[in-house]
Amino acid sequence: MHELGVTESIVKIALDKAKEAQASRIVKINIVVGELSGFVPDCIEFYFDFVSKDSIAEGAKLHFELAPAEFRCRTCSTIFHSHDSTWTCPECQSQSVEITGGRELYVENMEVE
């Protein structure tokens, strides 16, 4: 399990930004997680309650947006999404691809009061 450290980072980012904005409560945090990243939203949620306890982030809703896996074909440069694990270029059928998306892990924005 490696979501505890990540959850601590999320709470730190949220609390720092809330302080800057002089907010009194964090209502919702929107997080983008890439489909190919090794982070599990359920685990982040599980740790969040305990990491955010007694802070202005306690009780905040976590919303996860899944960023799809995206590839660039090294043969014809087509950018494509692939929903299976074959990751084959739909234009030229090449299998030589570069991963260009789906590894994200960032706090996009949040709602505060």
Next chain:
Amino acid sequence: MKKIEIVQNILEANESIASQNQRLLDEYKVFAINIMSSPGAGKTSLILQTIARLKDKLRIGVVEGDFASTIDADKVKDEAAAVVQITTRNMSEQCALIANMVSHALKCLPLGDIDLLLIENVGNLLCPAEFVLGEHRRVVISSLPEGDDKPIKYPIIFADADAVVINKLDFLPYVDFDIAAFEKAIKRLNPEVKILQVSCKTGAGIENWCSWLLDELKANRTGK
């Protein structure tokens, strides 16, 4: 209610500590390798083989990462110039080393007396892929008994590797491991990767692995 735009990488804290680690390593001219694999693929065996071949040429330090025990550090302590064991059992990340753990390990090592630092990550093909440590090269070991489908099941760690070492070559007569298919699955995602075949048991291919390491170390020193 108001909305605050943030767009901040959650792994930024780790990446920033990793950059500090690399600056410290560069200051002492230490070339660092992050060695990753599933448990039992041969990380410690490759480290021992590397030290045996290169200890007359380079001063080699080792960082051992494990969930529990000092078994690996005990195995290499008589061979390496210096060794530090990190046990992740009581840390916030247990399944992989993170930059902060390596930062502490570097403080315990005589960096001025080390040319090559071999960092043995926790045995796992998923989590170590997400955390950079400050290393100069990333190496993944896959062994024949694990099967040839690992690059398909765990693509990220292979996509980011500078070298992939196929270990336990002596098992080839006993297992159905298609080396050509395995290499193809990696190269489609990572065409620049160096793939080396070794047996830490018989010593086959270790010479080539050590040549690669020495070439990369030289390239790093000359800033290539």
